[in-house]
Amino acid sequence: MHGFFVFSKRGSKIGGVSVTLYFASVLPGLEDVLSDEINHKLIDSEVIQINRGKVFFTAAESFTCFNSLRSADNLFQVLDQFQIGPHKKHLSQVRERISQLDLGFMGRKDAFWVNASRKGKQTYSRFEVAKEAIEGIHKRYPDWKIGTSRNHQIEFRIDVEHHHVIFSLRLTKATFRFRNQRRRFSPASLRPPVAHAMVWLSEPASTDVFVDPCCGSGTILSERGAYPADEIVGGDISDEITKIAKSNLDGLEVVVHVWDARKLPFSDGCVDKVVTNLPFGRQISPDGDLQLFNHQMMHEIWRVLKPNGRAVILSDSANQLFWEAERLDLYCLKSYLLSLKGLNPTLFVFEKQGRT
Structure with a gap:
């Protein structure tokens, strides 16, 4: 309208x-x-x-x-x-x-x-x-x-x-969108309202085991911390970035690890919700293979999700993610085309189908 x-x-x-x-x-x-x-x-x-x-x-x-x-x-x-x-x-x-x-x-x-x-x-x-x-x-x-x-x-x-x-x-101050707090941001950090929209689409429940594999400065984890959960975990490959995340998440019951998101330390089918902002082309190292990274990430997300678990993923590789999801029996519940920092990434909501 x-x-x-x-x-x-x-x-x-x-x-x-x-x-x-x-x-x-x-x-x-x-x-x-x-x-x-x-x-x-x-x-x-x-x-x-x-x-x-x-x-x-x-x-x-x-x-x-x-x-x-x-x-x-x-x-x-x-x-x-x-x-x-x-x-x-x-x-x-x-x-x-x-x-x-x-x-x-x-x-x-x-x-x-x-x-x-x-x-x-x-x-x-x-x-x-x-x-x-x-x-x-x-x-x-x-x-x-x-x-x-x-x-x-x-x-x-x-x-x-x-x-x-x-x-x-x-009615709101300029700091409202930053939760009226001073935060440290890593490159390509999401604004808290965008991170929260992703959390909201995951349908947060108090029994959730919630994971952000590419947590950056921890904005998604911070927004998930606004709701009860059984466990909230995130990680990043950079020790420096995870230190920023930990400082931003001080006081919240959130665990942050240094890890390779393509090899998560979780057994098969034990995670309820995965919410993450996958690196865009400009955020991958010059010698990085974005297509291969996305392929590996989608398989790992599928592996750790419980049957009927939900994944909310932001990416500018829309066509590839659709193809990868179809291959893995990740059903696309919804998708949203965004206008973000001069780019038009897609926000996907996937649900893992019954097979394991």
């Missing part, structure tokens, strides 16, 4: 319950994963619309509940929606509309800023849209201090898509 939708700006009632409209930004390709997480974690929530990189939903909970949405990059409260023309002469509509909004519920006078995005054939820039929005807020609240892009405490967002405008308040 795309485009404009009708929902009042704040404090609406559905079935006698007061609900608010929000949206969460997410890595393009993972919208359905985040929607599923919202439906499972937020009581009385409803996904209203899914756009590329955004999931709109209503919820009755306080904001503290939304911290559980770990597949989201950021969270926003929708304050207003309206339509606007494509020419510069129409920009004044932004200023006037926003100047009429009651933002007093925030109860704060900290420095604010507005970021903007624009999609369509308008004759104005996103910076001009942001400027009009800032002027509209300042017109209504002249004692509010206007900050800068780098120095502000309150952040609003205005998104223009063709004729449609959504004005929102950012």
Whole structure:
């Protein structure tokens, strides 16, 4: 679903319950994963619309509940929606509309800023849209201090898509997607929300023996640590990288080894879930054979998985992984094409069939 939708700006009632409209930004390709997480974690929530990189939903909970949405990059409260023309002469509509909004519920006078995005054939820039929005807020609240892009405490967002405008308040800090922690990252590390989406697709259970064969700096392991498990294990071929992983995982019940992922120290059919980010072409040594590596990794993942065990794998070798999975009787439950760091890897969800 795309485009404009009708929902009042704040404090609406559905079935006698007061609900608010929000949206969460997410890595393009993972919208359905985040929607599923919202439906499972937020009581009385409803996904209203899914756009590329955004999931709109209503919820009755306080904001503290939304911290559980770990597949989201950021969270926003929708304050207003309206339509606007494509020419510069129409920009004044932004200023006037926003100047009429009651933002007093925030109860704060900290420095604010507005970021903007624009999609369509308008004759104005996103910076001009942001400027009009800032002027509209300042017109209504002249004692509010206007900050800068780098120095502000309150952040609003205005998104223009063709004729449609959504004005929102950012609820999360810049560090939200990094779990509000200082982390050490190895080359090609995943952002925590992407790692969490992979964990979520594994359907975490408290009885899981969970393994990440190529754990890097431990982001997937860290996200799996947010849920109970019988055992969480990971490893990497680099001693230096595993030291980074251990420092990032300090305080979690996670075991990290130095190992060759193609020769895992597990007996056949003893692992419930394997979730991993396989090295992409640029991450393999110049003399490495990526096709051979993938072949060996897929066989090893199949070997250690229990019958009906699940493997969630991110790779840019989509065709080969499909072929390898078919050869091994790993059934592809789902696949997602992502937009990640200028590449378009595929996220696969495989299930091991009954044969051993």
